[in-house]
Amino acid sequence: MTKPLKVLVPDAHLRDLDVERGVTGDRIDYMVFDETDPAAIPDDAWRSCDAILVWHRMRITPEVVAKLDHCRLIVRVGVGFDNVDGAACRARGIPLSNVPNYGTTEVADHALAMLLHLVRGIGTYQARLKADLAAGFRAEDVPVVRRIRGATFGAIGMGRIGTAIMRRAAAFDMKVIYVDPYLPEGHDLGLGIERVRTLSDLLSRSDVVSLHVPLSAETRNMIGRDELARMKPGGILLNIARGGLVDVDAVHDALKSGHLAAAGLDVLPKEPPVPAPPLLAAWQRDEPWLAGRFVVTPHAAFYSEAGYLDMRTFSAEILLDYLFEGRLRNNVNPGWDAHAL
Template identity: 80%
Template sequence: MKRFQVLVPDAHLRDLDIERGITGDKVDYLVYDETDPAAIPDTVWRSCDAVLVWHRMKITSDVVAKLDKCRLIVRVGVGFDNVDGAACRERGIPLSNVPNYGTTEVADHALAMLLHLVRGLGSYEARMKADPVGGFVAENVPVVRRLRGLTFGAVGMGRIGTAVARRAAAFDLKVLYVDPYLPEGHELGLGIERVRTLDEVLARADIVSLHVPLNDETRRMMGAQQFRKMKRGSIFLNIARGGLVDVDALHDALRDGHIDAAGLDVLPQEPPDPKSPLIDAWRNNEPWLAGRLVLSPHAAFYSAAGYTDMRTFSAEILLEYLQGGRLRNNVNPGWDK
C-alpha cells in the first residue's frame, strides 16, 4: 500500500495525534514548526504528496514552484489568504479549506465582545480591582447603552455572518446586511433586511461587524473614509481578518470620538507591533481609550471541540482526495484546467 508523504510546515501542535487517528498508516507526516519556508529543505517541498498548512506560514508562488509532486494543499482553518491560490491553480494543485468548524465559537465571540463593551464590563472590573468600595458605582462609564432597538450591520452573510446575525436578533437588535455575492432573494429566506452597498450599512448601523474573507477586493476595506461614514457614536467589530482594516485609521476614529468603541480579534500584523498607536494606547490604558477597546489574540475560533473539528476535518479532506480523488471545499476553482 502506498504511504503518502504529507508536509506540515508550520505545525501549531506537533503531536498530530488527531490527524494520525484519521489517516492511520496511509500517511507519513513530515512535521516542522517554522514560519519561513526557507527553513525547510527544498527536497522536502519537492517530494511531498500534499501539504497541511496552518496560518503561520505564507505559501507564496516561489514555494508553490517547488511542489513537484504535490497533489493537494489543505489550509487547516477557514481563511486561505496565506496561500497563493492562483499559483496553485497554474500548477494544477487544488487548494481546500475547512469552513465547517468554529462557526458557533466565532459568532459567540463577536457577541461577547459587543456585550463586554456595551455593558461596561472592562471598566467595572478595573474600577473594582482598584477600589472595591469606591469603585462600586454603576454610572459614568464609556459605551454602556441599551442594545434593544439598535441596528446591527453585518458586512457579509456567509456561515459566520448568518450565525452572528441570529444572535444579534436574539438581543432585539434590528439586523441588516450587505453581501453582493449572494443571489437575489437570499434575504427572503433569512427574513433579514438586505442593502446594496457597504456605504448604506455604515450610514445606518449602530454596530458594524465584518464577516468577509481577505482578498484583493476586501483588503483595507475599512479605512479613514469608511470610518467617517459610520454613524457618530457607533461600534465596530472585526472577527474576520486583520487585513480588512486600517488600524491606524481606526485609532484616529476612536481618538476623535467618531467611533465610540471597537472589538478586534484579528490584526493586520499578528502578533501585533506593541508600538503601533492603537496597541500602545490600549496597553497603557490611556484615559481616552479606556473601556472602549477590547482585543483578543485571533482566538474567536478556539474551543477544545472546535480545535478537534478543525484538525479532524482537515485530515479527512486530505485522505479522501489522496486515496479516492474526492475533492472537498475547493477554494481555487480552475486548478484542473
C-alpha cells in the same frame, strides 16, 4: 504493503499530530515542522511531498509552489486561505481546500461577547472594582454602556459566520441589515432580514458594524478612514474575520476623536502585533481616553477544544477523501484542473 503518502506540515502548532494520525492511520507519513519561513523547510520536503497541511503562520508563495513537484493537494487548516497563493496553485494544477465547517458558533459567540463586553461596561467595572472596591462600586459614568435592543446591527458579509452572528444579534432584539454582493437575490427573504445595496448605506445606518468576509485584494482595508467617517457618530466596530480588512491606525484616530464609540478586534494586520501599532500601544498604556472603549483578543475567536478537534479532524479527512478516493471537498481555487498534469 502500499507505501504511505508524504504529507508536509510546515507550520504545525502541535508537532505530535496525534489527532491527524488517528484519522489517517498508516496511509500517510507526516513531515512535521514548526516554522514560519518557507526557507527553513528543506527543499527536499517541498519537492517530495504528496500534499500539504498548512496552518496560518506560513505563506505559501509562488516561489514555494514552484517547488511542489509531486504535490496533489494543499489543505488550509482553517477557514481563511489568504496565506496561500491560490492563483499560483491553480497554474500549477494543485487544488487548494479549506475547512469551513468548524468554529462557526465559537466565532459568532466571540463577536457577541465582545459587543456585550463593550456595551455593558464590563472592562470599566472590573478596573474600577480592582482599584477600589468601595469607590468603584457604582454603575454610572461608564464610556459606552447602552441599550442594544432596537439598535441596528450591520453585517458585512452573510455567509456561515455572518448568518450565525445575525441570529444571535436578532435574539438580542437588534435590527439586522447586511450587505453581500455575492449572494443571489432573495437571500434576504429566506433570512427574514433587510439587505442593503451598498457598504456606504450599511455604514450610515448601523449602530454596530461587524465584518465577516475573507481577505482578498478586493477587501483589503475595506474599512479605512473614509468608511469610518461614514459610520454613525457613536458607532461600534467589530472585526473577527481578518486583520487586513481594517486600517487599525484609522480606528485609533476615529476612537480618539470620539466619532467611533468603541471597537472590538480579534484579528490584526500583523500577528503578533509587534511592534505595537498606536492603537495597541495606547491600550497597553491604559490611556484614559481609550478606557472601556476597546477590547482585543489574540485571533482566538475560532478556538474551543471541540472546535480545534473538529478543525484538525476535518483537515485529515479532506486529505484522505482526495488522495485515496479522488473526492475533492471545499475547493477554493476553482480552475486548477485545467492545468493539472
